[in-house]
Every structure is written in structure tokens, then in C-alpha cells.
Amino acid sequence: MKNDNEAIRAEGIVKRFGDLTVLRGVSLAVKRGEVVCIMGPSGSGKSTLLRCLNWLSPPTEGTVWLAGEVLGTQETPNGTRVPLPDSKLRRQRSRIGMVFQSFNLWPHRTAIGNVMEGPMIVSGITKSEARRLATEILTRVGLTEKADVYPAKLSGGQQQRVAIARALAMQPEIILFDEPTSALDPELVGEVLDVMKSLATQEITMIVVTHEVGFAKDAADRILFMDEGLIVEEGSPSEFLENPKEERSRQFLERYLN
Amino acid sequence: MFNTELFFNSVPTLATAAVVTFKLFVCCVCLSLMFGTLSVMLQLSNNRAGYWLSRTYVSVMRGTPLLVQLFVVFFGLPLLGIKGQAFLAAALAIGLNSGAYTTEILRAGIQNVPVGHLEAAASIGMSRLRTWTRVVLPQAFTVSLPALTNEFTIVLKSTPLASVVAVTELTYAGVIIQARAFSAIEVFLPIAVGYIVIALSFTQLARWLERRLRDFHT
Numbered sequence: 001m002k003n004d005n006e007a008i009r010a011e012g013i014v015k016r017f018g019d020l021t022v023l024r025g026v027s028l029a030v031k032r033g034e035v036v037c038i039m040g041p042s043g044s045g046k047s048t049l050l051r052c053l054n055w056l057s058p059p060t061e062g063t064v065w066l067a068g069e070v071l072g073t074q075e076t077p078n079g080t081r082v083p084l085p086d087s088k089l090r091r092q093r094s095r096i097g098m099v100f101q102s103f104n105l106w107p108h109r110t111a112i113g114n115v116m117e118g119p120m121i122v123s124g125i126t127k128s129e130a131r132r133l134a135t136e137i138l139t140r141v142g143l144t145e146k147a148d149v150y151p152a153k154l155s156g157g158q159q160q161r162v163a164i165a166r167a168l169a170m171q172p173e174i175i176l177f178d179e180p181t182s183a184l185d186p187e188l189v190g191e192v193l194d195v196m197k198s199l200a201t202q203e204i205t206m207i208v209v210t211h212e213v214g215f216a217k218d219a220a221d222r223i224l225f226m227d228e229g230l231i232v233e234e235g236s237p238s239e240f241l242e243n244p245k246e247e248r249s250r251q252f253l254e255r256y257l258n
Numbered sequence: 259m260f261n262t263e264l265f266f267n268s269v270p271t272l273a274t275a276a277v278v279t280f281k282l283f284v285c286c287v288c289l290s291l292m293f294g295t296l297s298v299m300l301q302l303s304n305n306r307a308g309y310w311l312s313r314t315y316v317s318v319m320r321g322t323p324l325l326v327q328l329f330v331v332f333f334g335l336p337l338l339g340i341k342g343q344a345f346l347a348a349a350l351a352i353g354l355n356s357g358a359y360t361t362e363i364l365r366a367g368i369q370n371v372p373v374g375h376l377e378a379a380a381s382i383g384m385s386r387l388r389t390w391t392r393v394v395l396p397q398a399f400t401v402s403l404p405a406l407t408n409e410f411t412i413v414l415k416s417t418p419l420a421s422v423v424a425v426t427e428l429t430y431a432g433v434i435i436q437a438r439a440f441s442a443i444e445v446f447l448p449i450a451v452g453y454i455v456i457a458l459s460f461t462q463l464a465r466w467l468e469r470r471l472r473d474f475h476t
Contacts, residue, residue, distance in 0.1 A: 056377055086386070094383025104374035108396050108471075118382040121392060163378075170382050 006068065007032045007174045007205040008096075013052050013062035015045070015229075022048045023059070024229040030174070033203040037216040037237075040226035041252055046209040047101075049226070050176045053207070054096040055089060066092055067173060094122050097167030097175035101182050103159040105151040111162045112138060112147040118170045130169075137165045141195050157188030161195055174205040181212060213256055217241055225249045265444040268435050272445070275431030276452045282349055282417045282427055283456060287410050289353025294360025299390060301361065302368060312361065319358030325419055327351045332423045348420035356413045363405045367398035400471045407464040411457050428452050 008030050015023040023045045038046045051057035055072040064071040073081045115134035119125050141161040181189040193215050200219040223240040225233040233246045244250045300308035332347040379389040421430030432445045
């Protein structure tokens with residue numbers, strides 16, 4: 001499974017919650033620097049797929065490779081697969097950034113405190129070094145002047161930009177975005193999408209679950225369309241958005257484009 | 259008749275005893291926070307033995323009188339080779355007792371922390387222990403502060419129980435003076451004032467802390 005050009009690969013991902021099967025065998029591969037958007041109706045398993053990809057919610061079946069390395073499990077000498085020890089799983093997770101729909105900033109830390117936390121506590125660099133790094137990253141998301149403000153005093157768009165900065169601070173190999181603009185007021189969506197577009201041009205590997213057709217069109221290299229726990233169609237933005245092959249994709253797009 | 263002389267003569271003795279009460283109070287609060295934090299971490303960890311250990315601790319401490327617990331600790335310590343440590347026994351007993359209530363106060367605060375905050379910590383690769391100390395406990399503590407303040411004012415008023423194992427704290431000092439002088443009001447009025455002073459300084463401190471931590475609540 002070694003492929004130097006591959007950031008992440010998933011094969012045969014099945015996720016069941018009790019009797020409910022949310023993912024029915026999803027496979028995908030994302031190249032380094034590629035931006036992949038996942039679209040689809042709610043309940044189609046998009047968010048669950050993202051959570052399987054960083055093992056926040058380990059898949060029931062299937063395998064994920066992070067830069068060729070199996071995620072979350074390891075092989076024992078007698079050939080069975082067992083969960084990876086916590087410390088190793090943590091190291092893998094730190095290589096995958098995640099941006100949540102509801103931001104999930106830590107409210108007791110300032111904007112810069114949220115960004116510094118990972119480098120300082122997980123990577124173990126010094127506080128002053130972390131502050132320097134965090135300042136630089138906050139500049140990239142356009143929030144230098146809000147560094148010492150607590151999340152409660154920031155707008156939703158600003159909070160989400162801090163959350164993106166927090167993910168970037170770990171210098172991850174890939175960043176997963178779980179509907180990053182769905183919780184935002186319409187007038188705040190633009191500033192977050194602008195930051196994401198600038199990341200897309202900086203060769204950062206991204207998987208973005210989104211309903212923002214405009215973003216997908218401008219920034220994505222590829223769009224995956226999911227329905228009922230499966231990827232039913234994939235293609236370049238122009239192929240998919242202008243000429244979807246599947247009936248379900250067509251119906252979905254009709255609703256979103258009008 | 260209010261015996262002014264007795265009142266003024268008692269003040270130095272009572273002041274010394276008030277210092278003992280204050281020290282006992284501070285020790286009890288620290289122990290309570292320590293036991294409470296430890297116990298709640300055990301209870302909410304994925305460890306079954308830890309869970310039951312914590313549940314049993316809370317049930318026993320809440321279900322038996324503090325006075326009985328104090329006797330058990332006081333007469334139990336010598337069996338462990340620690341003799342004649344009345345102050346230690348009292349601090350330990352009251353601290354253990356209050357720790358059970360602190361466990362439950364913190365549990366409510368912890369369960370208030372949104373799961374998303376834990377997931378955010380997990381997603382950057384933070385360890386479980388660090389997630390507790392950096393994400394969960396600071397938030398839980400802030401939310402729990404009013405309830406903890408309440409609990410600790412009760413702790414202050416439990417300290418007179420230490421008198422049964424002959425710790426000369428504020429109330430016991432008063433009882434001794436009163437037994438000699440056959441006058442109570444001149445002694446117990448200043449004692450009441452002594453408790454109020456300690457309680458008020460503590461609650462004011464807690465209020466100040468609350469204000470400082472409120473930044474992110476608004």
C-alpha cells in the first residue's frame with residue numbers, strides 16, 4: 001500500500017451504530033496537495049466518514065492508511081489486528097487536522113492560547129516558540145489583532161478561523177473540514193471560505209465536507225458525492241456540477257443550485 | 259450582665275484558636291479538592307475498578323456521620339503507626355468527607371463540558387491525562403465554583419468536630435474558657451464573629467476568582 005504521493009487512503013470503510021449502518025463500504029484515496037470536497041444529502045454519512053478517517057470514531061470494518069501507514073490498528077505476531085496503543089494513535093492523530101462544524105474552541109483559552117495548545121502540549125515546543133508560531137498562523141487567517149481575545153467575544157467566522165489556525169499549528173499532513181460553514185450566519189461564510197481557498201492554493205491536503213457549491217467549484221480538485229453511506233459519484237468540479245451522471249446527484253444539485 | 263473583662267481576657271486565647279481553625283479549614287479544603295479531583299477522574303475514566311472505588315467512596319462518606327468517620331480515622335491512624343496526630347486526623351477525616359461531595363460537584367461540572375471540546379483535543383493528538391488537566395478540569399472547576407464555595411463554607415462549620423479529638427480550635431477554646439468562667443455569651447459572641455470573618459474572607463476570595471474566570475463565560 002506504499003504510495004509516496006498519497007496523503008490518505010481508505011478502503012472498504014463500514015460503520016455501524018448498533019443496527020444502523022451509516023457507511024456501507026467507502027473507499028477513497030487523496031493525493032498530497034489535493035483538495036477533495038464531499039457533498040451529499042444530510043444523513044448520507046459524510047461526517048461519519050471524516051470521523052473514521054481520523055479515528056475519532058473507529059470504523060467497524062475497513063482500513064485507513066495515512067501516508068502508507070495503517071491508522072489505528074497494528075498487526076500482532078500471530079497476524080491478527082489489534083487497536084494501536086493510545087500513545088501511537090495520538091501521534092497519528094496529530095498528523096491529521098480537523099475543523100468542526102461547531103468550532104469547538106476551548107472557551108477558557110484566548111484565540112492564541114487555543115492555537116498554542118497543540119504545539120506546546122502535544123509537540124512539546126517551548127511557550128515562547130509556540131507563541132511565535134501561533135502569531136504567524138493567526139496572521140495567515142487574518143486574526144493577528146484578536147490574539148488575546150476569548151472565543152466568546154469573537155464572531156462565528158472569527159472562531160472558525162481560529163479553529164483552522166489551531167489545526168494548522170500542528171502542521172498536519174491533511175486537514176479534514178466537517179461542514180465548516182454550516183453553523184455560520186450567511187454574511188460570515190465568506191471570510192472562512194476565503195481562508196480555506198488560500199490554504200487550497202498552498203498545497204495543503206484537504207478533505208472538505210460542504211454544501212458550498214461555489215467553494216467546491218473554485219477550490220476543489222475533485223468532488224465526491226455520497227448518498228446512503230456510499231460514494232455514488234465522483235469527478236472534477238466541472239464534470240460533477242455541470243454534468244452529473246447519477247440521478248441522485250442531479251436531484252441534489254438541483255436543490256442546491258436553485 | 260455582659261462581663262467586659264472576661265470578653266477582653268478571652269480574645270488572645272480565642273485568636274490563637276482561630277488560627278488553628280483557619281489552618282484546619284485550609285487543610286480540609288485542599289484535601290477535599292485533592293480527593294474530589296482524584297475520585298471524579300477515577301469515576302469517569304474507563305477503568306471499572308476505579309469507577310467502583312470512587313462510587314463506594316462517595317457512598318460511604320455521604321452515608322455515614324462525619325463524627326463516626328473522624329473517630330475511625332483518629333483511632334485508625336495509630337494502627338498505621340501514626341500516633342498522637344489529632345490535627346492530622348481531623349483534617350484527613352473532614353477532607354475525605356468533603357471530598358465525596360466535591361466529587362459529585364465536579365462530576366456535574368465535567369459532564370457539562372461539551373464532547374466537542376474533547377474531540378478537538380483528541381484531534382490534535384492530546385493525551386487523555388492532558389485533556390483532563392488542560393481542557394476538562396479548568397472548565398469544570400469554573401462552572402463548579404459557586405457550588406464548591408457552598409460546600410467549603412460547610413466544611414468550615416464542620417471544623418468544631420475536631421474538638422472531640424482534642425484539637426483546640428476556635429469552638430473548643432471557647433468551651434474551655436466557658437467551663438472555667440461559667441459565662442458563655444462573652445465567649446461565643448466573639449467566636450461567631452471569628453467564623454464569620456473566615457467565611458466572608460473565603461467567599462470574597464471565591465467571588466474574586468469567579469470574576470476573574472468569567473471572561474470566557476460571557
